[in-house]
Amino acid sequence: MAHVKWKLAVVSAILTTVVQAGLDIPPAFKEPPSDEVDAVNPLIGNGGDSPNGSGGMVPSTAPPFAMTRWTAQTDQNYVSVTPYNYTHTSIHGFQGTHQPAIWMGESGQVVVSPGLGTVKPAFEDRGLDIVYDGNERMEAVSANYYSVLTQTTEADGGGVLKTEMSATSRVGHLRFTFPANASSPYIFLEATRPCTLGSPASPTGTWLTYPSGLVNIDPVSQEICGRNPERQDEILGPSPAPSFAGYFCARFNTSFSAYGVVQNGTTSEGVVSGEGPVLGAYAAFEGARVVDVRVGVSFISVDQARRNLEKEIPDGTSLEETSKATRELWVEKLGRVKAEGASADEMATFYTGIFHTLQYPYEQDEDGMYYSGYDDSVHEGDSYTGYSNWDTYRAEWAWLILLAPERVPGMVRSMLQDYVEGGWLPMWKNIVETNIMVATHADSLVAEAVVKNITGFDLDTAYAAVYKDATVPPVDDWTISYYDREEGVGYEVRAGLSSVYDETGWVANDIHSESASRTLDYAYDDWAVAALADFLGHTENASFFRARSQSAPFTIFNNDTGFMEARDANGSWAGQDQGWTEGDMWAYTFDVIQDVPRLVEHRGGNTSFVAFLDEHFDGGHNDHTNEPSHHIPYLYALAGAASKGQERIREVAAANYNSTVDGLSGNEDCGQMSAWYIFSALGFYPVDPVSATYVVGTPFYDKVTISFPDASQPLVISAPGAPTKPYVKSLTVNGEALSQPIITHQQIANGGEIVFEMSDTPQEWASATLY
Numbered sequence: 048m049a050h051v052k053w054k055l056a057v058v059s060a061i062l063t064t065v066v067q068a069g070l071d072i073p074p075a076f077k078e079p080p081s082d083e084v085d086a087v088n089p090l091i092g093n094g095g096d097s098p099n100g101s102g103g104m105v106p107s108t109a110p111p112f113a114m115t116r117w118t119a120q121t122d123q124n125y126v127s128v129t130p131y132n133y134t135h136t137s138i139h140g141f142q143g144t145h146q147p148a149i150w151m152g153e154s155g156q157v158v159v160s161p162g163l164g165t166v167k168p169a170f171e172d173r174g175l176d177i178v179y180d181g182n183e184r185m186e187a188v189s190a191n192y193y194s195v196l197t198q199t200t201e202a203d204g205g206g207v208l209k210t211e212m213s214a215t216s217r218v219g220h221l222r223f224t225f226p227a228n229a230s231s232p233y234i235f236l237e238a239t240r241p242c243t244l245g246s247p248a249s250p251t252g253t254w255l256t257y258p259s260g261l262v263n264i265d266p267v268s269q270e271i272c273g274r275n276p277e278r279q280d281e282i283l284g285p286s287p288a289p290s291f292a293g294y295f296c297a298r299f300n301t302s303f304s305a306y307g308v309v310q311n312g313t314t315s316e317g318v319v320s321g322e323g324p325v326l327g328a329y330a331a332f333e334g335a336r337v338v339d340v341r342v343g344v345s346f347i348s349v350d351q352a353r354r355n356l357e358k359e360i361p362d363g364t365s366l367e368e369t370s371k372a373t374r375e376l377w378v379e380k381l382g383r384v385k386a387e388g389a390s391a392d393e394m395a396t397f398y399t400g401i402f403h404t405l406q407y408p409y410e411q412d413e414d415g416m417y418y419s420g421y422d423d424s425v426h427e428g429d430s431y432t433g434y435s436n437w438d439t440y441r442a443e444w445a446w447l448i449l450l451a452p453e454r455v456p457g458m459v460r461s462m463l464q465d466y467v468e469g470g471w472l473p474m475w476k477n478i479v480e481t482n483i484m485v486a487t488h489a490d491s492l493v494a495e496a497v498v499k500n501i502t503g504f505d506l507d508t509a510y511a512a513v514y515k516d517a518t519v520p521p522v523d524d525w526t527i528s529y530y531d532r533e534e535g536v537g538y539e540v541r542a543g544l545s546s547v548y549d550e551t552g553w554v555a556n557d558i559h560s561e562s563a564s565r566t567l568d569y570a571y572d573d574w575a576v577a578a579l580a581d582f583l584g585h586t587e588n589a590s591f592f593r594a595r596s597q598s599a600p601f602t603i604f605n606n607d608t609g610f611m612e613a614r615d616a617n618g619s620w621a622g623q624d625q626g627w628t629e630g631d632m633w634a635y636t637f638d639v640i641q642d643v644p645r646l647v648e649h650r651g652g653n654t655s656f657v658a659f660l661d662e663h664f665d666g667g668h669n670d671h672t673n674e675p676s677h678h679i680p681y682l683y684a685l686a687g688a689a690s691k692g693q694e695r696i697r698e699v700a701a702a703n704y705n706s707t708v709d710g711l712s713g714n715e716d717c718g719q720m721s722a723w724y725i726f727s728a729l730g731f732y733p734v735d736p737v738s739a740t741y742v743v744g745t746p747f748y749d750k751v752t753i754s755f756p757d758a759s760q761p762l763v764i765s766a767p768g769a770p771t772k773p774y775v776k777s778l779t780v781n782g783e784a785l786s787q788p789i790i791t792h793q794q795i796a797n798g799g800e801i802v803f804e805m806s807d808t809p810q811e812w813a814s815a816t817l818y
C-alpha cells in the first residue's frame with residue numbers, strides 16, 4: 048500500500064507527536080488540500096475495515112464525542128454494515144451518521160450527494176468512482192478533514208469532482224468543487240430511504256419499513272431542511288420513542304438555479320416541500336464551480352438544527368476555519384499524551400487508538416436541552432448516547448476517567464437521567480435501550496467514577512439506580528429467556544436474577560439465554576454495587592453484595608472439570624458449550640476479576656493456575672478479538688508470574704494491532720479494543736475497574752507523558768529500553784519501590800512519576816511463583 052507523506056505545519060512540540068503519529072497511514076491524498084487545512088493524523092488505519100468485518104470504525108470527521116460524525120458513504124449502512132468500507136471504491140454521498148458501532152443500527156442520519164445532470168436520488172445511481180493516480184487513492188482522511196476526488200460519468204461530462212468535509216459536533220461542513228464548465232451541477236439531500244435492521248440480503252433484511260420524512264426548500268434563504276425518523280433498532284428494547292427523528296437544516300452559500308423534491312424516484316422540479324417515504328430534495332447551481340454547504344443536525348427540531356448551524360458554524364465561516372477549530376479540539380485531547388520511543392507503526396496505532404476511544408458515548412444534547420427517547424420528550428440538561436457498557440466497562444471507561452475526566456460527570460448524569468426517565472440504567476443505549484449484550488455494567492461505570500473521586504452527579508440517585516439493578520429482576524423473569532436481540536420484551540437488565548440469588552446462586556440455563564456468562568457478570572456487578580455502598584457508608588448493603596459477588600461465581604465452577612459451566616435450574620450441568628456470551632468456557636473460567644485469589648485457589652493454587660493460563664494461551668484459546676479475553680494476560684501477575692504475563696501481553700499486542708486499515712483484529716466496540724492497547728502500552732491495565740487499582744504489565748515505549756486537565760503535574764511513565772526489553776526488573780511510583788504488581792489510581796490521578804527498569808530476560812520481580 049502506498050505510504051504518502053503529508054506536508055504539515057508543526058506548530059508545537061506536542062503537535063509534533065500528534066502529527067508524526069499519522070504520517071505513514073494510508074490512504075492519503077496526493078496533494079495536501081491546502082496549507083490552511085492541517086490534518087490531525089490521518090487516523091484512518093486501525094479498524095477502518097477488516098476482511099472479517101471486524102474493526103467496524105469508519106474514517107469519520109468530527110470533534111471528540113461529536114453528536115454526528117461525517118463519513119463518505121460507500122454502502123447503505125445497516126446492522127453489521129458500516130456506511131464506509133475501504134474495499135468499496137465508489138462514493139454514493141456523504142453521510143452524517145449516528146451509527147455508533149457496526150452491530151448497532153443507524154438513526155436519524157442525513158446524506159448529502161453531489162452530482163451533475165439529471166438528479167440521481169437512488170443509492171445505486173449516485174455512485175462516483177474514487178480517482179486513482181496509479182495505485183494512489185485520491186482520498187485524504189483525518190480526524191478534522193476529509194477530502195476525495197471522484198470521477199463523474201462520461202454522460203455527465205467526465206470531469207473530476209472534489210469533495211471536502213469537516214464538522215463540528217452538530218454541523219457538517221462540506222465543499223464541492225465541480226468539474227470546470229460542468230453542466231447542471233446539483234446537490235441532493237436524502238431525508239429518508241427504505242430501512243431495514245439487517246442488510247437486505249440477510250435474513251433479517253425482511254424487516255423492511257419506509258420511514259416517513261419531511262423536506263422543505265427555501266430558495267431565498269438557500270436552505271433545504273427536513274426530518275428523518277429512521278431508527279434501525281426500533282424493534283429492539285422497551286422504548287418505542289415514537290417521535291424520535293433526526294432533523295437537518297442545510298444552508299448553501301450559492302443561490303439555486305433550480306430546485307425540487309424527489310419522492311420515491313420521481314423528481315418534481317419547483318416543488319418546495321414533501322412528506323413521505325423515500326424522500327429527498329435538491330438544489331442546482333448552474334454556472335457555479337465551488338459550492339459550500341453547512342448541515343446542522345438535531346434530535347429536537349428543524350429550528351434547533353438551524354440554531355445549531357448558526358451557533359457552531361456561523362455564516363461566512365470557511366471550511367478551513369471549521370477544520371482548524373476541530374483540529375484544535377483533537378490536538379487539545381491527543382496532545383495530553385506524548386509517547387516517545389515508539390516505532391512509526393506503534394505511534395500510529397497508539398494515537399489512532401486514542402482517536403477511537405474519544406468518540407463514544409456521544410453528545411445528544413443541544414443548547415442545554417436533549418430529546419429523551421425513554422419518555423419521548425425534551426428535557427433540560429446534558430445528555431449522551433452510544434453506551435456499549437458490556438465492552439466499555441473493562442478499560443475504555445477507565446481511560447476516559449484518566450484522560451478526559453471533564454466528560455465523565457456529564458456521561459454519568461446522562462445514565463442517571465435514563466434511569467429516572469426509563470426506570471433503569473442503560474445496558475446498550477443507542478438513543479434508547481436496545482437490550483444488546485448482557486449484565487448491568489452501568490453499575491461498574493457509576494461505581495468506578497465515584498471511587499475515583501469524580502463528582503458532579505447525585506449520589507443517592509446513583510445508589511438507588513445500581514441497587515435496583517442488583518435487586519429487581521425484569522418483568523416475567525421466569526418466562527422470558529432474553530436471547531440476543533429478542534423482540535417485544537421489556538428491559539432485560541439482570542434477566543434470571545430471580546432464579547439466581549433467591550433460589551440457587553446461578554442463572555438457570557434452561558430458563559435464560561447466556562446463563563453462565565450472566566452468572567459471572569452479575570457477580571461482578573454486585574461487586575461494583577458493594578464498592579459504591581462502601582463509599583456511601585451503606586456498610587450492611589456492602590457486605591451483602593460483596594459476599595454474593597464472591598460466592599455466586601463458584602456455584603457454576605465444576606470441580607470435576609475445573610471449568611465454569613452453565614447449570615440448569617435443577618442443578619444439572621448443562622454442557623460445556625452452553626450459556627456463553629461471545630466467548631467460551633476458557634475465557635469465562637478466568638472471569639472472576641473481583642476475586643482472583645479465590646479463583647486461583649479453585650484452580651489449585653498459583654503454580655497450577657499459571658499452568659492453566661499457559662494451557663489457555665498455548666492451546667490457542669485466548670481470543671483477543673472479543674472482550675472476554677481482554678484481562679486474561681494480566682492474571683499472570685496476580686498469580687506471581689509477572690514476567691510470563693509480560694511476554695503474553697507483548698504477543699497479544701503484536702498479533703492484534705497495527706496501523707493499517709486491517710489494524711484491529713476485532714471490533715473496536717466503542718473504544719474498548721483500543722483502550723486495551725493504550726493501557727497496555729502505558730504498562731498497566733484496570734483488571735478490576737471498581738477497585739481503583741491497575742495491574743502492572745509491560746510498558747511498550749521508552750517514555751509516555753500524560754497531562755491531566757486539573758493536575759498540578761503530568762504523569763511521566765519512564766521505561767528506558769522498553770521497545771526491545773519486555774520484562775520488568777523493578778518499579779517505582781513517585782519514588783517508592785513497589786514489589787507487588789499493583790498501581791493505585793490514587794498514586795497517579797494527580798500526576799507523578801512511574802519508573803520501570805526494563806530487561807530483555809525474564810525477571811524475578813512479582814514473579815515469585817516461578818522462582
Ligand SMILES: *[C@@H]1O[C@H](CO)[C@@H](O)[C@H](O)[C@H]1NC(C)=O
Pocket residue numbers: 096097098099100101103127128129132133134135
Ligand atoms: C467490506 O467489503 C468487503 C468486500 O465486499 C466485505 O467482505 C467486508 O465484510 C466489508 N466490511 C465491512 C466492515 O462491512
Ligand SMILES: *[C@@H]1O[C@H](CO)[C@@H](O)[C@H](O)[C@H]1NC(C)=O
Pocket residue numbers: 227228
Ligand atoms: C471552460 O469554458 C471556457 C469558455 O468556453 C473555456 O475558455 C475554458 O477553457 C473552459 N475550461 C475548461 C477547463 O474546460
Ligand SMILES: *[C@@H]1O[C@H](CO)[C@@H](O)[C@H](O)[C@H]1NC(C)=O
Pocket residue numbers: 222300301302337338339365
Ligand atoms: C461559496 O463558497 C466557495 C468556497 O468558499 C466559494 O469559492 C464560492 O465563491 C462561494 N460562492 C458564493 C456565491 O459566494
Ligand SMILES: *[C@@H]1O[C@H](CO)[C@@H](O)[C@H](O)[C@H]1NC(C)=O
Pocket residue numbers: 257311324325
Ligand atoms: C415506490 O415506487 C415503486 C415503483 O413505482 C412502487 O412499487 C412502490 O410501492 C413505491 N413505494 C412507496 C413507499 O411509495
Ligand SMILES: *[C@@H]1O[C@H](CO)[C@@H](O)[C@H](O)[C@H]1NC(C)=O
Pocket residue numbers: 510511514585586587588
Ligand atoms: C440497602 O440499601 C437499600 C437502598 O438504599 C436500603 O433500602 C436498605 O435499607 C439497605 N439495607 C441495609 C441492610 O443497609
Ligand SMILES: *[C@@H]1O[C@H](CO)[C@@H](O)[C@H](O)[C@H]1NC(C)=O
Pocket residue numbers: 601602603604605606
Ligand atoms: C466444589 O468443591 C468445593 C470444595 O469441596 C465445594 O465447597 C463446592 O460446593 C463444590 N462445588 C460444586 C459446584 O459442587
Ligand SMILES: *[C@@H]1O[C@H](CO)[C@@H](O)[C@H](O)[C@H]1NC(C)=O
Pocket residue numbers: 557615616617618619
Ligand atoms: C435437569 O433439567 C434438565 C433441563 O430441564 C433436564 O434435561 C435434566 O434431565 C434434568 N436433570 C435431572 C437430574 O432431573
Ligand SMILES: *[C@@H]1O[C@H](CO)[C@@H](O)[C@H](O)[C@H]1NC(C)=O
Pocket residue numbers: 652653684685686687688813815816
Ligand atoms: C499467589 O501469588 C500472589 C501474587 O504474587 C500472591 O499475592 C499470593 O500470596 C500467592 N499465593 C500463594 C498461596 O502463595
Ligand SMILES: *[C@@H]1O[C@H](CO)[C@@H](O)[C@H](O)[C@H]1NC(C)=O
Pocket residue numbers: 098099672711712713
Ligand atoms: C478472518 O477470517 C478468516 C477466515 O474465517 C480467519 O482465518 C482469520 O483468522 C480471520 N482473521 C481475523 C483477524 O480474525
Ligand SMILES: *[C@@H]1O[C@H](CO)[C@@H](O)[C@H](O)[C@H]1NC(C)=O
Pocket residue numbers: 498499500739792793794796
Ligand atoms: C479521593 O479523594 C480522597 C479525599 O481527597 C482521597 O483520600 C482518596 O485517596 C481519593 N481516591 C482516589 C482513588 O484517588
Ligand SMILES: *[C@H]1O[C@@H](CO)[C@H](O)[C@@H](O)[C@@H]1NC(C)=O
Pocket residue numbers: 701702703704705706707709710711712
Ligand atoms: C495488520 O497488517 C496487515 C498488513 O501486514 C495485515 O494484513 C493485517 O492482518 C494486520 N492486522 C492485524 C490485526 O494484525
